[in-house]
Amino acid sequence: MGRLDLHHYYERDLGPFRNLSDLPAAEAEAVQQRLRERGDVFASQRSPDYLSIRRGLEQRARALFADKGGRPVRERPHYMTLGACPWLLDWYRRGQELTIGLDRFDPAAISFTYGDLFPAMRLAGQRPYWGQVYTLDEIRAVIEEHGLPQEWNADGAGGPERYIEAQIWDDAPLAGHLAMTAQAQV
Known part of the structure; x- marks a missing residue:
């Protein structure tokens, strides 16, 4: 696996x-x-129970990661993808992409799912890589075996896994970006 941001x-x-x-x-x-x-962004299509399901999945992912030795600081993660997935720009009216080197993150504060957390955790058992979270070393092995979904499933025809999601469990490596968001809210 080459360098991935x-x-x-x-x-x-x-x-x-x-x-x-x-x-x-x-x-x-x-x-x-x-x-x-509003109905003009991807998030407008979410079901009425989306948020309660999401919070439950985030709690489960956090617990599974901690069981593997992860040290999550946040109760809920920030979300990123491992590798680029330009399709996600279409989720927004005016989408923007931010790239940060993986080496800026403490491996003990970042977990991964093969695909978006929502389907990856809800469809456990349907594919060998679903229903679990991975450490950085583990996700590298999964990529070696299954490849990057962005490459083999860019159009989504192969299922819901179109990227590897990274759950960031610490604000520290994102501090400058979080400050930008706080200023945008003022």
Whole structure:
């Protein structure tokens, strides 16, 4: 596996690393409802129970990662992809991509799923790499065996795994980017 960076996709006007899971449940649901009503971004298609399912999956991923020796600092992760996935730009009205070197992250504070956390954890057992989170060393072995979904499934015809998701469990390596987001909210 060659050098892979982490990529984050977001709405340009709002800034990076805005996470519904960081909001209180009622506030997150209000934001999600506004997105549904607007109907012009990928997130507008989410089901009414999306946020409760997501919070449960995030708790499970955090626990599985900690069981493997991971040291998550955050209760909920920030999301990135391992390797570029330009398709994700289409999720936003004015999509933006941010690239950060993987070497800037402590391996003990980053987990991975082969595919987006949502289907990867919900469809456990349907594919050998679903239903679990991986450490950096483990995901390298999975890539050696199965390849990068961005390469073999760029159009999504092979299933929901179109990228490897990285769950970032610490704000420290993202501090400068999080400050940009805070300024955009003012």
